[in-house]
């Protein structure tokens with residue numbers, strides 16, 4: 001790949017935009033157009049990550065690493081140069097589209113009573129939570145029209161997975177949550193498959209930028225579980241989108257000294273508990289403290305809170321968690 005193509009790629013993706021797309025929150029401007037915030041590359045508790053938006057450069061005083069957007073992608077995703085360039089290319093094509101789709105679906109949520117009713121039924125009520133998780137609703141049959149009207153070619157919508165091969169909206173009658181670089185859709189109608197993701201990686205841990213600041217974190221497997229705990233006041237919650245953590249999610253959990261409370265579903269077949277035991281032993285090998293929370297049989301954190309439990313009772317479950 002020649003130098004000019006690399007320069008073009010870097011121009012297409014301003015470093016600040018890429019950081020914000022990965023949930024980086026600047027703490028404050030510190031003069032000369034520079035911004036300071038927590039470092040996404042190490043377990044940072046005092047802002048030490050400096051960004052020069054005009055020069056598209058960063059430097060961290062904590063882990064003493066710095067460079068351009070490609071260097072950042074290498075370090076952040078822990079991949080080599082070529083892989084980082086490929087990830088950036090992919091991101092520059094898909095990110096703006098996903099951003100538009102998220103905004104569109106968020107507007108649709110309040111226009112569809114059945115979607116709001118469904119959220120209520122699952123215990124999601126507060127506008128703060130809906131905002132925090134950027135929850136939306138995909139009615140179906142309208143996203144393609146909206147995005148093509150905005151000038152996005154149909155081929156790009158297909159490539160991102162938002163539109164099917166035959167040209168229909170991929171998400172129809174689904175509550176949608178946008179984890180980093182993907183879309184999780186939960187069906188409303190019983191006839192469709194319950195869960196849907198875009199092709200590609202499920203990304204890192206959901207809500208990690210916030211959860212990592214706590215010495216004790218609660219790990220759950222689903223976004224509705226995350227919602228239930230967040231709503232109950234447990235803001236040290238994070239979600240792995242399934243019980244199998246990918247390599248990046250595992251590294252994230254291990255990026256500092258902490259206790260992890262594994263709160264997977266108490267399935268009838270014991271698969272959630274099995275997965276928790278396995279993960280707990282891996283975490284302990286990496287020097288973390290891991291504890292397994294036992295929910296009543298047949299419950300997941302979402303049903304626990306929507307059907308019976310409250311924050312005080314859940315706190316007791318945390319204290320009783322097996323180590």
Ligand SMILES: [Zn+2]
Pocket residue numbers: 039040041042044049060061062063064065
């Ligand atoms: Zn750092």
